[in-house]
Amino acid sequence: MRRYTRTLVAAALTTTVVAGTAGWASGHAQQAVTGAPVGAEAWRADGLPDPERTSPADIAAFFRGLSPARQQELLRAHPSVVGNLDGVPPKLRYEANARTLGPEYAGRQVLAVDPRGRGQIALVDGDLTTAEHVAVVVPGSDIDAGNVRPLTDMADALRRAVDSRTTGGRTADSRTTDRHTAGGRTAVIAWAGYTTPVGVGVDAATGELAEAGAERLTRLTDGLAAVGAPAPSLFCHSYGSVVCGLAAHDLKVKDLVVFGSPGMRAANVGELRTSARVWAAKDPSDWIDRIPNVRFAGLGHGADPTDPEFGARRVPADDAHGHDGYFAPGTQSLRTFAAIAQGDVR
Structure with missing residues (x-):
C-alpha cells in the first residue's frame, strides 16, 4: 500500500511539472540532431573512414599517418567533416571550421559547428594540446x-576565475592577454554540442534529448583523449x-560537476558507474529546488x-x-569550480 501511495504521489508531482507549474515554462518539442557531420556522404565516397563507424582513436591514428600536405x-x-570529426587534431579542426563560418567567429577557436536544426557549436579558450587541465x-x-552567449559567459567566467587563481588574485587584462593561452595550464570548452530543450516543458522533463546528447558528449571526451588532451572536468x-x-559511465573525465540539476537519472553516485569525482551545487534561491525529484513513466x-544520500561532494x-x-564573480x-578545473581540490 505504501509503495502504491508513493507511485500515485510521484505521478501527481510529475503531472504538475509537465503542466508548467513550480517555475517550469512550456517548451516546443525538439528533434535531436544526430549522426555524421554534414558532408559525410562525399567524404565516404572518397574512400575515407566512416565518421559514424570509426572511433575517435582510429580517426586520430588515421590523421597521424597523413602528411601535412594531405x-x-x-x-x-x-571542411565540414574535418572540422567536426572527433580525433582530428584541434588546430586542423579550427582551420576547417573557419572556412565554413561567418566573420562573427573570426579569431575564435571553433572545435565543432553543425548548422542543422537550431545549430550547435563548441568554442575553445586555451591550447588543448599543451594544457595541463x-x-x-x-x-x-x-x-x-x-543563442550561445549564456554558455560562453559561463565559460569566460570560469576562465577568468582560473586566471585569477593563476595570477594570485590579479585579473589578467583582457586587452593584452591572448584568449587562446589564457590561464596557461587550463583550457576551457564551451560545448553547445547537442540539441537542448526549448523552454522547460516536456522535452526538459524527459530523457530523449539527453540520450542523444550523451552520445555526442562521449565522442567529445573520446576525441580529447585521442589527441592527447588531459581528461577534462x-x-x-x-x-x-x-x-x-x-553519459557518465562512458566518459573519459576526472570530475563531473552538476549545478542547478533536476537529477542525473541515477539514484546515487554508484549508479552513475563512473570513476570520476562527482560534485553537486544548488543555491537556496534556485527555482529548480521546487521541481519534484521523481521518475515516473x-x-x-x-x-x-x-x-546527502546521493553521495556527491x-x-x-x-x-x-x-x-x-x-558563475557570478566572487x-x-x-x-570552487575554478579550483576543481585546476585540479586543486581533493
Missing part, C-alpha cells in the same frame, strides 16, 4: 548556435546534468544530486543567486 587537401575538400561547460535548455548546468548523468530525472553555493548565478561556487 591533411590540408582533406581540409580543403571536406581541460574544463568543459555543458549547458541546459535554450542554448544553441544562435565537466561542469553540467540544469538539463546538461541529465546529459552528463546518462519516462518523466522526471530522479534524485537530487545535492541530497557538495560545492558551496549559498551566495549564488537563482538558476543561472553559479561566489563560492565559482571559486
